[in-house]
Amino acid sequence: MFILAPEMTSAPQEMLTAGQVLANQDPKAARKAIAARDNGRLLDLSARVDPRAQLSPVLPGEPEALEVLRHSAAHIMAEAVKELFPGVKVAIGPAIEDGFYYDFDYERPFTPEDLPAIEQKMADIVKKNIAFESEVWDSDKARQHFTAQDEAYKVELIDALDAEEVGIYSQGGFTDLCRGPHIPSTGRLGAFKLTSVAGAYWRGDEKRPMLSRIYGTAFFDRKELKQHLALIEEAKKRDHRKLGRELELFSFHDEIGAGLVVWHPRGMILRTVIENLERSEHLKRGYSMVQGPQILKRELWERSGHFDNYRENMYFTEVDEVAYGLKPMNCLAHMLIYKSKLRSYRDLPLRLFELGLVHRHEKSGVMHGLTRVRAFTQDDAHLICRPDQLEEEILGVMDFVTDFMELFGFEYSLELSTRPDKSIGSDQDWERATSALSKALEASGKAYEINEGDGAFYGPKIDFKLTDALKRSWQCATIQCDFTLPERFDLSYIGSDGDSKRPVMLHRVILGSIERFIGVLTEHYAGAFPLWLAPEQVRVLTVTERADAWAREITQALVDADIRAQSDLRNEKLGAKVREAQLMKVPYMVILGDREVEERQLTPRLRDGKNLQPQTLEEFIAMFKDEEAEPLRRLRQKARQRCQI
């Protein structure tokens, strides 16, 4: 079934296609294969290889197979678009996490209404089952070809590749610059859907033309596609913007302004629980609590470098002819606290913690629920230490972050970001700071990626990233090394030798922005917060009004025991009350009917629908308190163990 293509007849006799080699090894698997793997390198089935090569088939179901399929789907989409919209130019079209996209330049942007026609045309191409054919062209030939086709973006890509030869793939009338590999023929694309259109800058540069991007996803069979689309629908139900309204946590208002959160009682109590834990954990880890004002003189922002480097993100105002800036960061007041008295090497490290509300003027198109706002509270701290303490301090912060991530059950990824174009400070300081961070990362043994040029303007940083329900990743914790501010503010301490020395500083947050963190946390738990976090922990439900008095007594006792409890004495059926408590995702319901009144007991019902045995109020409170404290007990235990080592 694998016949040499005409252009391959000139190939040395002993060469076979990858498909033929696979067929000799395992005919059954070869039939299903969509590409071949040679020592981890992926090949087209049509690639010519040594017959003795040890190849393995890339089979549907493997992640790599899906990537090949989706990349091929992008090519098929590009062919469809070129047929439907003459004059369109194609840019790039890779496979991505959950699908693929292709960027186009056309006389008008594409809209969702264009998608059905493109899908139809793609289906035609799939039905024709056209082979993907690969060739290697001389770069000049490719350049001439795409210039003749008026495909300026492709010509630019060829120039950027700066190679003698480039890979070319064709299926039917569509020829594209591409590294491959691809599925053998268009018929192997089993199920696909175009999902959205969006603008995207050419090569991600906002100074270059905006292209029209079409997103889609593809699978080998329809069932998988359907499952994937269902999964996305499920994820949308976890969206914190939706849950935030349904669970009455927070709101946004046109009248107030974009990106400005209003916290409702249930959201505020959630915040408060988290913030109180932060306070207590910071105090236990050698931090002091401080607080600076919301506005500081512009002059001070000029001194710190914020005015030159961060101005476009700041709000300014004028009072009595003096210019002030609303703080976008908390560090300045902390610098002045440090400077308020003479510091000795014995005083260091000094760890100043502030739950600081900052305002940042974000561009209008970037706001996103709680995860990207214009006013937010950072669990911010500045650690001012001796150079020799730097690495240990960094590790201490990493432990702090790890403890909290484990408490909430988050997975995270780590990134080290290096010096950006727009920055202050000497090369030497940047080098020292970056190496301190990477040393600490190495010492921690955790995996991390390097993000070149993505540091803050004053220093490099380690970022901890979490993912939301729709797999968008958000930066939460960050540790930023800074040699510049101590310099600019002329911070000093007296060393053991009696000389005045310059300390170094770390900016760091654990959860990052409380707002963002609660957004991601809400999606993480799908709104069903664990007992210790739940805004309403217990709802007392009566079967009839004969239980009202007992319900009032119980509710009061629970509230007295610092339990967040409410009663529902409305003249409704129990089923209706249960349903509403369930929708609000209250962890415990307490059911009171004639039986409970008689026995002076209560029947707990869990959020998962399970009922516990009727019990006394005292028993319930004891059980509740134990369960509520458990996660925090574990957190403390771990922290203490580490300190002993």
Added chain:
RNA sequence: GCCGGCGUAGCUCAGGGGUAGAGCAGCUGAUUCGUAAUCAGCAGGCCGUUGGUUCAAAUCCUACCGCCGGCUCCA
């Protein structure tokens, strides 16, 4: 900031040049009920805001504001 889509009752959504609609929620009444919706009645709207086109605009067009999906930027 850029590209595209969208703003109708507290929420979810119909209506698309000629008097503003539904379900849920709310209010009132009846019902006293055991684990995800009891029944009936009532009320609720500057159709995001501004200009414009038209005899007539929720509906068509401008511009703003906001939201959604991306891009860029970032906690």
